[in-house]
Amino acid sequence: MTNDQPEQRDPHPATALDDVVHQRVRLGILTVAHQARRVEFGFLRTALGLTAGNLSQHLTVLEKAGLIAVEKGYEGRRARTWLTLTPAGERALREEVAQLKRLIHQFEQGGAPAR
């Protein structure tokens, strides 16, 4: 292959990101759940500025992937949904953060000066 670009030695960090975790809203959900340990649906919706429908869709993706556990119950007479990261979710988020750090490092190593 004719190519005047330098060879890349390692796979680019972007190739190691997992869309299930990396997607903007889901990354937000996982980060808030990581920080809060156990987070209530309404709180999460407000913190991330989402509609209930949109949040539910993303929670379904995360639950099917085994990254969060969903718990339904009552607070007084009000139905509530709480979620927690599973150990697999905690690992997946750590891996995402590790790859993002590699990507940021590559960003900061090269490129044009700030304009």
Next chain:
Amino acid sequence: MTNDQPEQRDPHPATALDDVVHQRVRLGILTVAHQARRVEFGFLRTALGLTAGNLSQHLTVLEKAGLIAVEKGYEGRRARTWLTLTPAGERALREEVAQLKRLIHQFEQGGAPAR
């Protein structure tokens, strides 16, 4: 609103991410273009492990958003496509990286110990 969670003072960094830039493949394209300044289509395809069709689709999104400039020409007798980040693309990538750093900082501040 009944809520036993602490109030968040600032908007969560995930709410400030832009899907055009944050999407996994496009974040890869922008990072490689930032590093290489001017990057050839085939090189980018190999570096990110993409099909030509998939790469083209993402380049169209980035070009329409004004984040990259696409240049077609020849290298000898072979048709080539090169791309460069526009100043707006450079700014958008810097903003993405700044929000990712905030998110990583929040991740590292809180949460359960490593399992």
